[in-house]
Amino acid sequence: MKKNHLNRTTNSMNIFFMELTSEDAADFSNFCRMSPSDFKFLLHKIKFMIEKQQTRLRMPIPAKIRMAITLRYLATGDSYKSLHYLFKVSTPAISLIIPEVCKAINSVLKDQMKLPQIPAEWLTIEEGFRRKFRRCVGAIDGEAYCN
Numbered sequence: 001m002k003k004n005h006l007n008r009t010t011n012s013m014n015i016f017f018m019e020l021t022s023e024d025a026a027d028f029s030n031f032c033r034m035s036p037s038d039f040k041f042l043l044h045k046i047k048f049m050i051e052k053q054q055t056r057l058r059m060p061i062p063a064k065i066r067m068a069i070t071l072r073y074l075a076t077g078d079s080y081k082s083l084h085y086l087f088k089v090s091t092p093a094i095s096l097i098i099p100e101v102c103k104a105i106n107s108v109l110k111d112q113m114k115l116p117q118i119p120a121e122w123l124t125i126e127e128g129f130r131r132k133f134r135r136c137v138g139a140i141d142g143e144a145y146c147n
Contacts, residue, residue: 012088013065020068032068033075042105043067049104050097061089061097069094070101 021028021036028036043064050067052060069087072078073094080091080098089097116122129136 013062016087017062017064017068031075032071034071039067039071042108045108046101046104049107050101061093065089066097066101070098070105073098074102 020031025036028039032039034042046067047063051063054060065087069083069089072086073080073083078086080094083089083094084091087094116125
């Protein structure tokens with residue numbers, strides 16, 4: 001085990017998360033791109049899907065940390081290695097956590113998210129952007145995507 005993982009315990013992860021949530025709500029929202037209340041709501045919905053059992057060999061990474069890792073990845077596009085240093089979770093574990101949490105979020109929120117179903121709907125969205133922003137086809141979290 002690497003040295004920076006030796007001091008990782010459930011208690012240290014809970015302290016990290018407590019520090020994160022005790023900060024100003026705007027700071028938390030900037031970190032996770034989600035308000036603390038939305039984070040709690042979503043965590044309540046997916047916790048049973050992403051929680052792991054404790055074994056004699058290891059302590060599981062708490063569900064709230066698993067979700068925070070995923071949201072930070074989705075918000076910033078940080079590399080797994082960067083997330084590894086931030087959360088003190090191994091890169092291989094992160095590579096399993098992110099797809100699992102994304103799948104859980106998708107399964108819980110799929111009825112609340114509307115995505116275009118046919119190419120014509122995508123083109124309508126693109127046309128709306130193109131009228132205001134030349135060569136722009138859409139935006140996510142305030143970031144424009146241009147061709």
